[in-house]
Amino acid sequence: MEGRTWGCWVNCSAGAQVSRLQNQLTGVSAYLTGDFFKLPEELLRFTATLVWLQTISPGLTAGALLPLTLLLPYALLTGRVIGRETRKSRTALEGMNTFAGVLPALFPVVRLYDAGSLLQEGYRLALDRWQGAALRSERVSALLMTLSGLLSALAPALLFLVGGSFVTRGLLSAGTLYIFLNLSGNISGPMRNLPGHIGSYKRFTAEHSGMEGRSRWDREA
Amino acid sequence: MRIQIEGLTFSYGEKRILEDLRLTVESGERVGLLGVSGGGKSTLLKLISGLYEAKTGTISIENAKTAAERRQLVAMVMQNAPLFPTSIRENITCGHPLWEEWLEAACRAAQLSDWLATLPEGPDTFVGERGGRVSGGQAQRIAIARAIAKDAPVILLDEPTSALDGETTGALLTALENLTRGKTVLHVSHRPETLRDCTRVLRLEGGRLYAE
Ligand SMILES: Nc1ncnc2c1ncn2[C@@H]1O[C@H](COP(=O)(O)OP(=O)(O)OP(=O)(O)O)[C@@H](O)[C@H]1O
Numbered sequence A: 001m002e003g004r005t006w007g008c009w010v011n012c013s014a015g016a017q018v019s020r021l022q023n024q025l026t027g028v029s030a031y032l033t034g035d036f037f038k039l040p041e042e043l044l045r046f047t048a049t050l051v052w053l054q055t056i057s058p059g060l061t062a063g064a065l066l067p068l069t070l071l072l073p074y075a076l077l078t079g080r081v082i083g084r085e086t087r088k089s090r091t092a093l094e095g096m097n098t099f100a101g102v103l104p105a106l107f108p109v110v111r112l113y114d115a116g117s118l119l120q121e122g123y124r125l126a127l128d129r130w131q132g133a134a135l136r137s138e139r140v141s142a143l144l145m146t147l148s149g150l151l152s153a154l155a156p157a158l159l160f161l162v163g164g165s166f167v168t169r170g171l172l173s174a175g176t177l178y179i180f181l182n183l184s185g186n187i188s189g190p191m192r193n194l195p196g197h198i199g200s201y202k203r204f205t206a207e208h209s210g211m212e213g214r215s216r217w218d219r220e221a
Numbered sequence B: 001m002r003i004q005i006e007g008l009t010f011s012y013g014e015k016r017i018l019e020d021l022r023l024t025v026e027s028g029e030r031v032g033l034l035g036v037s038g039g040g041k042s043t044l045l046k047l048i049s050g051l052y053e054a055k056t057g058t059i060s061i062e063n064a065k066t067a068a069e070r071r072q073l074v075a076m077v078m079q080n081a082p083l084f085p086t087s088i089r090e091n092i093t094c095g096h097p098l099w100e101e102w103l104e105a106a107c108r109a110a111q112l113s114d115w116l117a118t119l120p121e122g123p124d125t126f127v128g129e130r131g132g133r134v135s136g137g138q139a140q141r142i143a144i145a146r147a148i149a150k151d152a153p154v155i156l157l158d159e160p161t162s163a164l165d166g167e168t169t170g171a172l173l174t175a176l177e178n179l180t181r182g183k184t185v186l187h188v189s190h191r192p193e194t195l196r197d198c199t200r201v202l203r204l205e206g207g208r209l210y211a212e
């Protein structure tokens, strides 16, 4: 729908505008309070662990990071898909609000032409469309997250395999490997969350772009 | 069908709009209605059509006295035709079952046929959110087709051509002629020249009607 312009804002009824804004505010503030501030903490833990492990065994550290080469492109792709789904579901929601917005102007027509059932049917359809889009969006992100979880589970497994072979070849002590395995959570954890972070960032920008009208946020997707 | 109004007084809150108004429109008569902006012309049409209930005075169309009864007998075309965000077909039928031939006849009379023939989906074309995909003249003609399809004996027109530019008015005037032929008509306008085919023209002033 071509509605993300100021023209639409002018034409929308006040009620539709408020409800739109509320939806978008909810999405944006959920991101800012939930995801946004977790990010620096995770990043700090990730780098600190990495630097420290690097001093103990560079080879093994590289092995632990190997899944990242797969995970990063995957996360970017995931983010794009989630952003698109979010935008679709928001468009459907706007469609529903539009329907509510035209109601006052249509009141005479509805009464004189006894069009109540048409209106109900139309609203039901718009509602269904929105529900479908919202469910799909949830399902898609759940699926993508599961895949990325599997992918990032590779990290400890790889560490175990590579580390085990280092130990049997006498390149690494069993104690060091133990420390490595314990700390690997600090590495695999952020990795596992990476697609999630990118996804919710994309969701955030999709909602945010709706509040600003067509803006630079849209172009990158 | 005959419209008869006696002692009609109407206010929005404290604001008195119509004052002890009386009017008789004979069956098949065409009456024009002029008056200053804000004088209450639209309000009078809404009362007659049964959109509003009159608390003081009576309004009857033949034997129909209640607002709900009057709504059955009236079709109205307003200044800015609002459309449902659905297909052209549903905007005309308003969700009621309608013979295909009847729909086609209504579209023909409303001067929509040529335009519909150019649309790949014909009458099933989506008019867009807020009717965004049709022009003002097309929207107005869809509203006229809707009124024709209802085939009501009383037609109320509230400045149906005022929001449009010259280019499309030709087709629109033909459509209105087809809509109002043989009906009882009350036509509100700002411009006296649009009321030339009326049998009589009245002026609404100070809440009452005067012969022009
Ligand atoms: N729903 C409403 N609530 C309160 N006041 C209203 C309402 N509708 C109209 N009015 C007021 O009643 C007066 C008469 O309005 P109405 O629309 O009937 O005038 P009109 O003669 O049709 O004007 P115009 O020629 O501009 O269409 C106006 O002052 C208007 O502001």
Ligand SMILES: [Mg+2]
Pocket: B041, B042, B043, B158
């Ligand atoms: Mg008016």
